[in-house]
Amino acid sequence: MNxxxxxxxxxxxxxxLHVDIVAAAGRITxxxxxxxxxxxxxxxxxxxxxxxxxxxxxxxxxxLDDPAESVFVPAEHRRTGLVFQDFLLFPHLSVQANVEFGPxxxxxxxxxxxxxxxxxxxxxxxxxxxxxxxxxxGQAQRVAxxxxxxxxxxxxxxxxxxxxLDASTRVEVRRELxxxxxxxxxxxxxxxxxxxxxxxxxxxxxxxxxxxxxQSGTTDDVGRRPATSYVATLMGANLLHxxxxxxxxxxxxxxxxxxxxxxxxxxxxxxxxxxxxVLHRTPPEGSARNVWPVRVVDVETHLDRSLVxxxxxxxxxxxxxxxxxxxxxxxxGMQLWASAKALDLDAYPRSD
Amino acid sequence: MTGKRRTESTPWYLVVPGVVAIAFLGLPLLGLxxxxxxxxxxxxxxxxxxxxxxxxxxxTSLSATGLALVVGVPLAVxxxxxRWFAGPWVRALVTLPxxxxxxxxxxxxxxxxxxxxxxxxxxxxLAGVQLxxxxxxxxxxxxxxxxxxxxITVDGALRSxxxxxxxxxxxxxxxxxxxxxxVTLPLIAPSIAAGAVLAWARALGEFGATLTFAGSFPGxxxxxxxxxxxxxxxxxxxxxxxSLVLVxxxxxxxxxxxxxxLAGMRR
Numbered sequence: 001m002n003x004x005x006x007x008x009x010x011x012x013x014x015x016x017l018h019v020d021i022v023a024a025a026g027r028i029t030x031x032x033x034x035x036x037x038x039x040x041x042x043x044x045x046x047x048x049x050x051x052x053x054x055x056x057x058x059x060x061x062x063x064l065d066d067p068a069e070s071v072f073v074p075a076e077h078r079r080t081g082l083v084f085q086d087f088l089l090f091p092h093l094s095v096q097a098n099v100e101f102g103p104x105x106x107x108x109x110x111x112x113x114x115x116x117x118x119x120x121x122x123x124x125x126x127x128x129x130x131x132x133x134x135x136x137x138g139q140a141q142r143v144a145x146x147x148x149x150x151x152x153x154x155x156x157x158x159x160x161x162x163x164x165l166d167a168s169t170r171v172e173v174r175r176e177l178x179x180x181x182x183x184x185x186x187x188x189x190x191x192x193x194x195x196x197x198x199x200x201x202x203x204x205x206x207x208x209x210x211x212x213x214x215q216s217g218t219t220d221d222v223g224r225r226p227a228t229s230y231v232a233t234l235m236g237a238n239l240l241h242x243x244x245x246x247x248x249x250x251x252x253x254x255x256x257x258x259x260x261x262x263x264x265x266x267x268x269x270x271x272x273x274x275x276x277x278v279l280h281r282t283p284p285e286g287s288a289r290n291v292w293p294v295r296v297v298d299v300e301t302h303l304d305r306s307l308v309x310x311x312x313x314x315x316x317x318x319x320x321x322x323x324x325x326x327x328x329x330x331x332x333g334m335q336l337w338a339s340a341k342a343l344d345l346d347a348y349p350r351s352d
Numbered sequence: 353m354t355g356k357r358r359t360e361s362t363p364w365y366l367v368v369p370g371v372v373a374i375a376f377l378g379l380p381l382l383g384l385x386x387x388x389x390x391x392x393x394x395x396x397x398x399x400x401x402x403x404x405x406x407x408x409x410x411x412t413s414l415s416a417t418g419l420a421l422v423v424g425v426p427l428a429v430x431x432x433x434x435r436w437f438a439g440p441w442v443r444a445l446v447t448l449p450x451x452x453x454x455x456x457x458x459x460x461x462x463x464x465x466x467x468x469x470x471x472x473x474x475x476x477x478l479a480g481v482q483l484x485x486x487x488x489x490x491x492x493x494x495x496x497x498x499x500x501x502x503x504i505t506v507d508g509a510l511r512s513x514x515x516x517x518x519x520x521x522x523x524x525x526x527x528x529x530x531x532x533x534x535v536t537l538p539l540i541a542p543s544i545a546a547g548a549v550l551a552w553a554r555a556l557g558e559f560g561a562t563l564t565f566a567g568s569f570p571g572x573x574x575x576x577x578x579x580x581x582x583x584x585x586x587x588x589x590x591x592x593x594x595s596l597v598l599v600x601x602x603x604x605x606x607x608x609x610x611x612x613x614l615a616g617m618r619r
Contacts, residue, residue, distance in 0.1 A: 047523050075522035082523040088516055092538040101534070102524035151524045
């Protein structure tokens, strides 16, 4: 097939990673899992930093690792662009020299021009002479991406691309990253513990739980039909497809949602975390700009927390404490009002 | 250092032994400065014996540092990267010259490189080369005691360096040699420099091993410390003038290394 196909079985102490993963060329696949689920081990085996005990890794017909055939292509011959969580730019080299590193090592023609081209494509050409220590998190991420892409990889691997960034810059950086990743023609594998990364950046999702794949499919499918409770909580964010104009998004079901970014126009996805929604018995008076009359469909309580499904429009999943569930007397059929502050929502352009 | 509060909470009766310690360390230095022949300093330092010793010390200590760099840095890399070299025996062997009395080091060097030594014997019989009591013997003695400083400093730097930068370089298509040359080496360069300065300082001050293995022949093996010792009874003012040179060199090294260590910490 055109893309990555990997059967990986590798043990490290008590931990065993045993997964089957395919990632199509030109698509972004998110590997979603909690800490300790084997995400880093997965990346290391794919990048050739660690061999598999059994299995086979193949990219577009080229075998990279197969113990049965005694094939192991080491990292330096794999052509996998790995973008590390904390970017790992070489601190002693300028941005330009960092990006030139791959092309030079591989003996590609005109490494300097290649580097300049990639810095330009990622809009960081003006930083070429800087040292990595003088870059912001978002800038360092782009430089790291430029460095990986300049080495002309067959596959792109991203390890927790948002983890090292400030919460305040994440929305913006995620939006940019999506645009840049779209241009890559090979398979892109993005490892993350944040469902938002998967929802916003990826086409396909592979959910990893304690070393095994618990679910995989397109992002929409997995979000709609979570197979395990982990996936359900993880992917529980509310996604509304809408058209945005001047800070107001009109959803396909007719609801309007006030969003924080007034500059955003056209097709958008509005992401509302279940925790960001407040339920009221009477119409709320306050600063929340988004207020919808809703009906309770289902209440599911785990320990001290309840997940309440309400029908609107819009249909939403709402997280409330078990105490509030009791105080409000939440039960299916109840009529309530749901509110959310515009500032608690995220909106991303839908256009690819 | 981190504010007055800590000092205030310290028991006052520690002040007396503390001051005694300062006096203990400071008085000899003060004494040296007080009896120094300041007026005759220049003639004392430019006398033939003094210049000879200075020149010899400079040549041998720099050669010893070079020797330590050429074999010590690769050893440090192996110690930090391979299981065999990281073993306790190699570590003990590298650390031993640090704690070994230098005169014992000299005796051991004689046993190894003397005319009847395990390496010196064949060397003499096959090539007619005799190492003891030559300038080369000085270099060997200095390298023997100085190399641990370099190896331990560089090994420590390699252990605390982020291995993932090397992994990043490998995924970008860099061969092992390229990774070493373009990533590992530049990253530990400050520590190599610091280790080299430490080793050089140790080589410059080497006395016991040199005297035992190389003797004290003017112009051939009589380095600064040996010249100071030789002059002490017959030409005290020259001994003191040469001592001052070593004090100044030590002070400069101390200052330069302090900057180096701070730079290392900031990274």
